[in-house]
Amino acid sequence: MEYTKEEMMIITASKMLQNGEVCFVGIGLPSTACNLARLTHAPEIVLIYESGTIDTKPHILPLSIGDDILAETASTVVSVPEIFNYWLQGGKVDVGFLGGAQIDKFGNINSTVIGPYRNPKVRLPGAGGAPEIASNAKRTFVIMKQSKRSFVDKVDFITSAGFLGGGNERKDLGITGEGPTCIITDLGILEPDPETKEFLLTHIHPGISLEEVKNNTGWELRISENLKTTHEPSKNYLEVLRDLQERTSNSHSQSTL
Amino acid sequence: MEYTKEEMMIITASKMLQNGEVCFVGIGLPSTACNLARLTHAPEIVLIYESGTIDTKPHILPLSIGDDILAETASTVVSVPEIFNYWLQGGKVDVGFLGGAQIDKFGNINSTVIGPYRNPKVRLPGAGGAPEIASNAKRTFVIMKQSKRSFVDKVDFITSAGFLGGGNERKDLGITGEGPTCIITDLGILEPDPETKEFLLTHIHPGISLEEVKNNTGWELRISENLKTTHEPSKNYLEVLRDLQERTSNSHSQSTL
Amino acid sequence: MKEKIVSLQSLIQHYVQDGDTIAMEGFTHLIPFSAGHEIIRQNKKELTLIRMTPDLIYDQIIGMGLVKKLIFSWGGNPGVGSLYRLREAVEKGFPNPLQIEEHSHAAMACAYQAGASGLPFGILRGYTGTDLAKENPDYIKWINCPFTGERLAAIKAINPDVGIIHAQQADKKGNIKIWGITGVQKEVVYASKKVLVTVEEIVEELDDKQQGIVIPHWLVTGISAVQKGAHPSYAMGYYKRDNGFYKSWEDISKDFDRFSLWMKDNVL
């Protein structure tokens, strides 16, 4: 079956999630990947959104982090302080799933500004839940489309800490979560070198050339000696994903005004 | 109508409360006085118990701070951290109403031990909500039976701060609440001297002699130059109080075992 | 005012002043749009606005030039993209320069909680290694745990002059009931000096079958009944989120002239 690069990215990301894991979900691509996992191989995955909706099972994707569909299908809804204090900071989250505008070779994420903070060229939405997801979830996955503009040597602004300057810096500063264990892109998967914590290409998606990956990375990307090719998405995953997106798109295009 | 000293104490205490005030209520005598106020001149008084029951209107007195009757008749029930953080520490309580085992001439209360803390002669129940009621309610009333043993020059242990060593010590330490504004006893009312903060006798109950008050006070009690005699309790207050206590006693004597 | 339940016009006129620090909360759900529109109509100026997610309502108030400072933790159109009026104010100082005070969600929730708890600050395990902490030492500092020595972030408390929320119901006495996603509304109510509430309806008795929170009447300064007062956000049990409108805001807000026209036609 034919598929797009975005579909490949979302499906690959969804497969990283295990059944039963407690997952703190960002809106957009992370939410799509997490719900796809729930609708395929991980029916018992627990999805938590920062609006306080716990173990939610939406049949369409939420547009915002607090859509009615999330509250209606949740096991329980708690306050925002509670979700951040008792769940995230309290160590109850296995996987944090993040996106971002920029990421650097040590997995630091920028979702705040392009250009200087006090005089920004582009003002992005900002931190939201990301900094503490990135530091307090047991581990984090990042899903982002790869490009020279977004995969940079050094982010303009560290909104969410990855491995900071690399090596043991993150751990030495006392950050509890393990940090970003992989970056899933439309071209492949990047994982940190165990020593330097610099992200290397460890998987490449079928039909993508190394050249293309390198041309879409803003730093001198190193390739794992053990580079693998990602599995193609199955018909089942593609169909479930497309159904989900179609249902979602139909629902979101209606204004109730 | 005839009345006991305890009835005089409770009725006098109840009259200190104003309609509409938000009152954080201790169990025992404070609870009796507060509910009597609610059933007489202060129908809109808001009673809060540390179990998290807000604006509760029990028709019998609770035996414990968290009896079912409190939850059933509350406007809303919140968690214990919330009652202490958002209500008491958050400055939402007008009056804290306390009892205790010992009180001294500066209104410091002991409900912890008689004798040394590490080697107590009598181990009392301890602090409960009292220390923060005493420090964070806008003002506090104390209700206690007067005796040489309980009204002492210096408490064995400061469980709840009154005016500490007197003068401005309480204020200088940054305690926010005004402190104990009166002690209502079975013999009269004591109020602090505006400067020294030593408690003086300002009201004496009808039929009580100054001699009796002094003999039941463990420090050299000073008498206000402006000493007044408290009003006798009216028939209505006595009847409402006795009805309340009778309903309560009938209810508490039944075991459901 | 003696009456607690008043018209929206009267509510904003009596309790909101030029120069106030105002938190209008509602985490995606129950955003007090109608109250915000009334603030625009009454041309309340020089405001400091506080909201975790400024959303369209703050984009509108900012675009109308009424805001001097914004305290927030995520300033986008959720799932859609930018808030262009907010962006132009920050990037170009148009129509006014906008000061910002910026948090993460966890830190801002912590700041509200501290405010509600009568504490001058809250503690957070977070922010370590981030530039938000480096850039904003006025409200993000570091303390050491006196037991373990661990370094933790200290976040300055938030205590607004006026807290404004939208709820499903009020009873005639002024008790408020909110259900569904309740966000930080409880904290805003406890942290604010004045509390204004718009509600979908005034009822004889609050719905006690819905899992939610009750705000006792004596914490509430004033109430106004405003049907659909949260639209295009939503009120669970009353109407759904208007995701179509959220998407259409992208085009409306991008261009200032189109934005101004839309405001004139729909709000003023």
Added chain:
Amino acid sequence: MKEKIVSLQSLIQHYVQDGDTIAMEGFTHLIPFSAGHEIIRQNKKELTLIRMTPDLIYDQIIGMGLVKKLIFSWGGNPGVGSLYRLREAVEKGFPNPLQIEEHSHAAMACAYQAGASGLPFGILRGYTGTDLAKENPDYIKWINCPFTGERLAAIKAINPDVGIIHAQQADKKGNIKIWGITGVQKEVVYASKKVLVTVEEIVEELDDKQQGIVIPHWLVTGISAVQKGAHPSYAMGYYKRDNGFYKSWEDISKDFDRFSLWMKDNVL
């Protein structure tokens, strides 16, 4: 164990060890008496017990000589008087010496909250001028607000090995529903390494009409259905507090021999 819902005997046998630090919470309401009795029957020893209000259940466990340390904030028989077994342990070291770690309610709630929040301490405006603070510097210290300089109390977090609560309902998956006074149960669940729950009944679907809290199943280590598992405390919606029994405890507990006999007849 694979099964989450097990017998009470099995629940305590598998998840409670000699020497454990155990918090059995329930603020007057829903006190886990049956679980406590099973701990006594299984003769679990050298325990550190944590509870804001030790109540009759801890008086019993202490009287049976199973406790080496008690962490608490109010140790009486509410509205009645003393806990004589607790008093004898503290005053006379009988049947064992008992170490105590003592808080105010506000401070202990703060310590649980810190534990639930993954923080090493919590902050409190309180304790100023009191002897509790002076006597207990191991878990009450002072810090200065980095913004205002104000001196505040810092309370060491509580994170029990085992948290035990009683609730009205569990569903078959293990989700828990509690309503009425919920005290610090939520905090204990989040702060504890293992979470044991006894419930009045296992239901097909949790009652969603009662205002209360839901504890998701994956936070719960093990569950046991025990009817009247909170008696003489109460379970709202199931049975009332047995105030008569609380009063009669005064005479039972005063004398060690009478206490021992009562335990033999009613618990062992």
